[in-house]
Amino acid sequence: MSLPEVNEVLERLCNLLRMETRAFALKYGLQPVQMEALTYLTQCNRYSDTPQAVGEYLGLTKGTVSQSLKILEQKGLLRKQTDKQDKRIVHLSPTVKGKNLIKHTSADKTLTPSLAKANSKKISELNSVLRSTLIEMQKANQRKAFAACHTCRFNEKNEKGSVCGLTHESLSVQDVQLICREHEYPS
Amino acid sequence: MSLPEVNEVLERLCNLLRMETRAFALKYGLQPVQMEALTYLTQCNRYSDTPQAVGEYLGLTKGTVSQSLKILEQKGLLRKQTDKQDKRIVHLSPTVKGKNLIKHTSADKTLTPSLAKANSKKISELNSVLRSTLIEMQKANQRKAFAACHTCRFNEKNEKGSVCGLTHESLSVQDVQLICREHEYPS
DNA sequence: AATTATAGTATCGAATCAATACAATTATTA
DNA sequence: TAATAATTGTATTGATTCGATACTATAATT
Numbered sequence: 001m002s003l004p005e006v007n008e009v010l011e012r013l014c015n016l017l018r019m020e021t022r023a024f025a026l027k028y029g030l031q032p033v034q035m036e037a038l039t040y041l042t043q044c045n046r047y048s049d050t051p052q053a054v055g056e057y058l059g060l061t062k063g064t065v066s067q068s069l070k071i072l073e074q075k076g077l078l079r080k081q082t083d084k085q086d087k088r089i090v091h092l093s094p095t096v097k098g099k100n101l102i103k104h105t106s107a108d109k110t111l112t113p114s115l116a117k118a119n120s121k122k123i124s125e126l127n128s129v130l131r132s133t134l135i136e137m138q139k140a141n142q143r144k145a146f147a148a149c150h151t152c153r154f155n156e157k158n159e160k161g162s163v164c165g166l167t168h169e170s171l172s173v174q175d176v177q178l179i180c181r182e183h184e185y186p187s
Numbered sequence: 188m189s190l191p192e193v194n195e196v197l198e199r200l201c202n203l204l205r206m207e208t209r210a211f212a213l214k215y216g217l218q219p220v221q222m223e224a225l226t227y228l229t230q231c232n233r234y235s236d237t238p239q240a241v242g243e244y245l246g247l248t249k250g251t252v253s254q255s256l257k258i259l260e261q262k263g264l265l266r267k268q269t270d271k272q273d274k275r276i277v278h279l280s281p282t283v284k285g286k287n288l289i290k291h292t293s294a295d296k297t298l299t300p301s302l303a304k305a306n307s308k309k310i311s312e313l314n315s316v317l318r319s320t321l322i323e324m325q326k327a328n329q330r331k332a333f334a335a336c337h338t339c340r341f342n343e344k345n346e347k348g349s350v351c352g353l354t355h356e357s358l359s360v361q362d363v364q365l366i367c368r369e370h371e372y373p374s
Numbered sequence: 375a376a377t378t379a380t381a382g383t384a385t386c387g388a389a390t391c392a393a394t395a396c397a398a399t400t401a402t403t404a
Numbered sequence: 405t406a407a408t409a410a411t412t413g414t415a416t417t418g419a420t421t422c423g424a425t426a427c428t429a430t431a432a433t434t
Contacts, residue, residue, distance in 0.1 A: 003303060009317045011298070013201070013317060016324055016328070017198065019245075032390095033390070050413090051414095061391075063391085063392075066415085071389085086411095086412085087398075087400085087412095088413070111198070112191070114323035115190060115194065118320065123193055123316075127189045127192055134200045134203065140300065141206075146199075220420090220422095239381065248422075248424080249383090250384085254383095257383090275429065275431070276381065
């Protein structure tokens, strides 16, 4: 039975990934958490760009996240904007400088070249197994999925494109590729 | 091409694993790093149970590790013992209390049950792809393998069992299953 | 015997993180 | 409508992480 083995390899791989992320972030003058928060904010949609959402995504309390965001703002990588309707809510948007930084970093990730040595059939199998494991694990630990709208059960397709069943707002082709904090898989 | 997708899923899975590890360690009154160090020390061999090795394994400097070990010792989860031959070296061994804690924790890991939903053929494929990815990545980043003796190029089998080609000491059946900091894969 | 290398510890400062308390705004309900 | 509760975010405190630097003790080399 190789189940415990996979568990072990996966944990080891995660450790390694974390080490490299730390070294990597440091190279760009950021802390790992800051890098992760900024990356998330370049990938999430307009319902999910708040301090609260960042905290849920990273598994941290809002107080903790608040400080990291403050530093990102001070470094000019992030802009804060209070919501027009609900003045409690703050929207976070990466500046051009912030976006460029993330663009650079995702270019030289160390994981991809190592993965690329496997053949493409194995890659796609790996993809499906890992994805279902991720979903199972999120369910088991009552974490939100934080996936893109096009796989969401609230997403409705019509002749013009897509509509979110929660907000009843129409979504563009780009929109449905973004991460949403309200995402739920079809049951 | 699903390569970037796998990359993304794997990163997401690692994030999730880290969240759970944090929550998990906290439940047992430990910090994540402390838990990881203690886990490593229950799995490593007698050449690899030093502060230095723990640092290499976790990708941290020895100064950083020294503090975490100090806390583990204060909590009675760890014992320090200076080497008989080389008095600079300190050997770290988990106490009974420490071993029990790790035994409990590895019992209710959240990853395993989620993985178990995949069929066993996929599991073993997953195992091999992830393992080679791990090895590739360790090579690319010049990290040590930290794997078990039985896959090491220095390990020599004889009629009595195994011998380490570096230390020329004989290794028991249990020994060759333990993690070694000097481990190198055959080329 | 002197120098150099190695293993580990101690200390400092910036940052993480949880916990708590708090302010501002919105939603609920009496 | 007014009082209460819930939600979003910030500020503060204290334990811990982590890298950097300096230091001690021991071993290896020259």
